[in-house]
Amino acid sequence: MGSLAxxxxxxxxxxxxxxxxxxxxxxxxxxxxxxPEQFFxxxxxxxxxxxxxxxxxxxxxxxxHLVGGEWGIVIRRMLEAGxxxxxxxxxxxxxxxLNLPRLYIWARPDxxxxxxxxxxxxxxxxxxxxxxxxxxxxxAWMLLAFLLNKYSTAQERDKTNGWKGKLQTVSGIxxxxxxxxxxxxxxxxxxxxxxxxxxxxxxxxxxxxxxxTTLSFVVIMLSRLAQAQPMAALLKPSHFHDLGNLMFAxxxxxxxxxxxxxxxxxxGNLPEEIxxxxxxxxxxxxxxxxxxxxxxxxxxxxxxxxxxxxxKAQVLARVAMLMMFMRLVDLIWMVTPSFHGERISLHxxxxxxxxGVGGIWVAYFLSQLSNRPxxxxxxxxxxxxxxxVEGGH
Amino acid sequence: MSDFHxxxxxxxxxxAEFDNRYDLIEAAKRSHAAGYRKMDAYSPMPIHGLEEALxxxxxxxxxxxxxxxxxxxxxxxxxxxxxAVHAYxxxxxxxxxxxxxxxxxxxxxxxxxxxAFAAVFGMLALNGLPRPHHPVFSVPGFALATxxxxxLCIESADPLFQVEATRKFLESLHAKEVxxxxx
Numbered sequence: 001m002g003s004l005a006x007x008x009x010x011x012x013x014x015x016x017x018x019x020x021x022x023x024x025x026x027x028x029x030x031x032x033x034x035x036p037e038q039f040f041x042x043x044x045x046x047x048x049x050x051x052x053x054x055x056x057x058x059x060x061x062x063x064x065h066l067v068g069g070e071w072g073i074v075i076r077r078m079l080e081a082g083x084x085x086x087x088x089x090x091x092x093x094x095x096x097x098l099n100l101p102r103l104y105i106w107a108r109p110d111x112x113x114x115x116x117x118x119x120x121x122x123x124x125x126x127x128x129x130x131x132x133x134x135x136x137x138x139x140a141w142m143l144l145a146f147l148l149n150k151y152s153t154a155q156e157r158d159k160t161n162g163w164k165g166k167l168q169t170v171s172g173i174x175x176x177x178x179x180x181x182x183x184x185x186x187x188x189x190x191x192x193x194x195x196x197x198x199x200x201x202x203x204x205x206x207x208x209x210x211x212x213t214t215l216s217f218v219v220i221m222l223s224r225l226a227q228a229q230p231m232a233a234l235l236k237p238s239h240f241h242d243l244g245n246l247m248f249a250x251x252x253x254x255x256x257x258x259x260x261x262x263x264x265x266x267x268g269n270l271p272e273e274i275x276x277x278x279x280x281x282x283x284x285x286x287x288x289x290x291x292x293x294x295x296x297x298x299x300x301x302x303x304x305x306x307x308x309x310x311x312k313a314q315v316l317a318r319v320a321m322l323m324m325f326m327r328l329v330d331l332i333w334m335v336t337p338s339f340h341g342e343r344i345s346l347h348x349x350x351x352x353x354x355x356g357v358g359g360i361w362v363a364y365f366l367s368q369l370s371n372r373p374x375x376x377x378x379x380x381x382x383x384x385x386x387x388x389v390e391g392g393h
Numbered sequence: 394m395s396d397f398h399x400x401x402x403x404x405x406x407x408x409a410e411f412d413n414r415y416d417l418i419e420a421a422k423r424s425h426a427a428g429y430r431k432m433d434a435y436s437p438m439p440i441h442g443l444e445e446a447l448x449x450x451x452x453x454x455x456x457x458x459x460x461x462x463x464x465x466x467x468x469x470x471x472x473x474x475x476x477a478v479h480a481y482x483x484x485x486x487x488x489x490x491x492x493x494x495x496x497x498x499x500x501x502x503x504x505x506x507x508x509a510f511a512a513v514f515g516m517l518a519l520n521g522l523p524r525p526h527h528p529v530f531s532v533p534g535f536a537l538a539t540x541x542x543x544x545l546c547i548e549s550a551d552p553l554f555q556v557e558a559t560r561k562f563l564e565s566l567h568a569k570e571v572x573x574x575x576x
Contacts, residue, residue: 238441259497266494269486305459383441 011099013224014366018287020361028352035347036212042104042232042349043095045335046357047215048190049328051089052206053361056214058176061148062171065164067141070383073376075218080152081369082214083145088364090138092357096189097134100127106195114255118195125192133188144174146238193338197276200239201261205334208257212250213327216320223317228360230375234382237311244310247323252306257296280335288333294327329356405528405576406432406548407559408535409568414440415542420566421446424547427562430549435529435544461511462504468501470496532572546552548572 002209032039061079064072072079100107105118106125112118118125147170155163183203219240225231232364265273281289300323332350376382411417414436421434425448433566434443453461458529477483482490506510529535530548540545545568549558563571 264495265495 009116010366014363014370015181017205017359017366018363019237019359021198021356021361022267024352024356027351027358031347031349031352033350035101037102038347039337039349039353040095040099040256041336042347042353043357044103044189045328045332045350046353047092047096049331050361051092052210052213052218052327053365054082054085054089055141055178055182057218058144059175059182059211060214060218061237062144062178065148065167065171066175071239071246072382073382074231074239075222075243076152076377077372078151078218078221078369080363081084083141084149084368084371085343085364086142086145088361092361093134098132100130104195120225121195123363125195130192131336133184138184138304140181142175144170144177146311146321148174152377153372167392179203179207182210190302190335193335194276196272198264199261199276201257201264205254205257205261208250208253209327209330212247212254214220215243215247215250216323216327219247220317220324223313223320225374226313230379234376234379235313237313240309240313240316241310244304244316244319246311247316247320248301251300251323255301266384275378280333284335285333288329292326292330292333295322296330300326302309345383403575404549404556406546406550407556408529408532408544408546408564408572408574409566410534410570410572411543411545411562411567414443414543416567418443420545420563420568423566424435424545425560426547428553429541429547429551429559431548431554433546433548435546437541439541454512454517456457457515457519458508459574461515464511464523465507466500466504468507469500472503473499474477477494498521508513528574528576531575532569 024245028039028042034318057079060072060147061076064076064079096103105111105378106121106124107127107130112122123129148167151163151166151170183206186203187208190206191198222231222235222240222243226235252286262277265277279285300319301308303319332346336350341381409420411420415432417436419439421432421443425446430448432447434440434447436443443449474491477492477496477504478490485492488495509527529544534543535544545566547554547563547564553559560571
């Protein structure tokens, strides 16, 4: 690599993200006029895809506070910046919340009137309770994000160890809260699209998938930051090795969880459960299912097995880009057949809206990231490669 | 000439003792830079970067474990296939005999089992274990390698090994003590 830039041009990246996002959203606008049904379906997928990153940041941040490790120190600023975007994430949910009947059949009184099962589920699946639960999830996530960022700033200012304990306490409780809220949110926002169907492992699939999206995003960002000071001097191949190993673990966990759900439903072969897979394996969605097996599991599994790939920032970033793309494919495969059944029906909005929502979110994330120093909070804990040895020469 | 005989007869190598891991890593690095290859380090705990400093490239173990895993995966799946389709076909819930989703969990388990066996027994075989005695145990104070001392042993089998020169070299690396390791 040639000469290193003195500092990262975060403002330039932000402008680019905003521009791309703005253009994609503007391009999607005619879709809203022409086919509002499709617009909100595509918008929901785009929203779920990007909302997984702030929640994933929250989870990884709390995990890092609890278990430590240099991998977490070097990405902590990014994770914290991610948790400071919940206000925007809530705003981005508004179009969904304002159009519940378009997306969720349990929100249409005329459908519920003819559906015995939905009448039984109405105690849980009704608009008021749905909005209340969503408000609760955001309140919990924002409170956790607020406390974690506040104590982190205090830790940086005071340089004492007292704040570390507080961060750990918040994280210990927070990780339980995270598990419950994200499980319920995935049931509310996604599983209830098909209110006759249910799966108890659904929340875990979203947590694992979200963690994978987040790790991939963070690896891509870190590979950019590695090209300039101060991160260039701090980052070692071992950091990317660790993050690559975490990605590897989550790729396997995703496969494990996704297969578990399939095996149980396939073994049971019950009329109320099996349509989920009939829709997604038969017909043209089956092609996507095979693509997921190959490119969301087999290929990254082999690539991330190799140390050569994990230790090189720019190479690992390529794998992370593949993962981010496959995460979107997985989400489309999970969500879209709930609307359309067996036939594959990709709309151009399924491509422009993720880019649009993503551009806006990434721009806001970058502005949060540049609000604070890039230098890690606990940079002194990063062991220089054989620091004591270098002095001997 | 007498040096040569000493190196290949009586001596296993020369053992340098260090007080901390930094000196050990530094010594390993410099020995590697000086051209020594047949050497090994002993420490009470795993040390990050020591492998690289020794120029130690171990590819046989990961390869063995991978082969074990692949064998377990293919073997487990084939076993299930043979049992369910040829040896003992059974009608389970009206499903076809060849119902691959049901074969995956056993194949997954045998993958892990065989990979773990390859790891444990491969490690023992490549280390030459079990082995009741090793020359390095004859060095006075070597037992401290399990407590708070760090050791680097350059073996006489190394082509560059010469008792006096190698001893001088090791002493120049901040070694607390350099001992001969008798066979």
